Amino acid sequence: MGSGGGPDGPEGEGGWRLSGSLEEFLAVAGAYLRSRPALHTVALTVSDALERRGLDLYGDEPPRFGWCAEAGEVSAVLLWTPPFVPMVAGGDEAAARGLARVLAGGEGPAPGGVGAPVEQARAFAGEWARATGQATRRTFRKRLYRLGTLRRPALPPGRPRSAGEGDRATLERWHDGFAADVGATVGLGAGAWVDAGLARGGIRLWEDGGRPVAMAVATQPVAGSVRVTTVYTPPALRGRGYAGAVTADLSARVTAGGEQAVLFTDLTNPTSNGLYRRLGYEPLAEFEEYTFEEGRAEAAAP
Structure with a gap:
């Protein structure tokens, strides 16, 4: 310039x-x-x-x-x-x-x-x-949301856990699936994105029947704030409460660490906006x- x-x-x-x-x-x-x-x-x-x-x-x-x-x-x-x-x-x-x-x-x-x-x-x-x-x-x-008081949803079958190296193929596939859903590149390529997420321990999975069924990702904490991002459930597994469960689990971990949790939604997607409001996320800006x-x-x- x-x-x-x-x-x-x-x-x-x-x-x-x-x-x-x-x-x-x-x-x-x-x-x-x-x-x-x-x-x-x-x-x-x-x-x-x-x-x-x-x-x-x-x-x-x-x-x-x-x-x-x-x-x-x-x-x-x-x-x-x-x-x-x-x-x-x-x-x-x-x-x-x-x-x-x-x-x-x-x-x-x-x-x-x-x-x-x-x-x-x-x-x-x-x-x-x-x-x-x-x-x-x-x-x-x-729309940018900030978590107020977390309201945990009724939990589907399964349990949360942190992602590990053995989940790499699934995570790379889900990275690309999320990018296709939102119609945008998700910052880094799939491999580099997985490397960064695993290194900071920021990827949480919901596991049902011994297999991962949904994920939510936390950014590196900065200035007392963490952004929840890349919440994804494969299309065939949607509508079962997995996304809400893993997002609530990750949000609870963020706030337990003393950070505030924020996230973005696509305003054209009423499902995600409704979900995060039910979990206690409050609109902050558009x-x-x-x-x-x-x-x-x-x-x-x-």
Whole structure:
């Protein structure tokens, strides 16, 4: 990226500064992210993973970072790990539009989309369309939940257990099944994803009749928060209560360790939203993701 707020460059439009340095990003914006760990769960876990495992974790193209400061206080951040779309955390619509103009006017690869809280995502997408002439298309609507008081469901047959190396083939297959269900890449390839999950002991299974029938996964704890993710039951085994049972078990383990549990749902999936509410998860915020495409520019979808 070049003009106005390029990596290690001057402050850009609307107070934005961009950097290629994770160390600088965390030094400047880390406290802001940790101040609201549930709301900033993705930025925290991704930056933590990059710090622990290297900047090439998600691909060969270097990550990009940014922050918007008002009166010396960070109010929004950018975390972009190609090939995934940039994530914007915090800020308001004006900040989102300013960032869109900075990225549209800079050098280097252009983002293929954006993910952010609803109003910021729409503001960014609309400004990007105006600045570039590209069309914008909403691809995801997500809701972030935080666990209040866990309400355990009636349990199906079986028991929970931690996944081990002997489960690798099943886990890799389920990783791909989950990705197909949600229509998105799940961060890492199946093998690397299993390696990371087993290494941190973050994959819980529900086992019935001696075989795994469902899984739920916990991220690495960061700033007192853990995200429950990749809850999956093979299609032939759904509707039996396995997903609720393994999610409740994992959630209880998270809170027993003193962490708060959060998770995302697809707003177009009433089954998962209903399940997590019954378990005691409470809505916290909504997010949208947009893809940018060549063609007639349109305003962000309502």
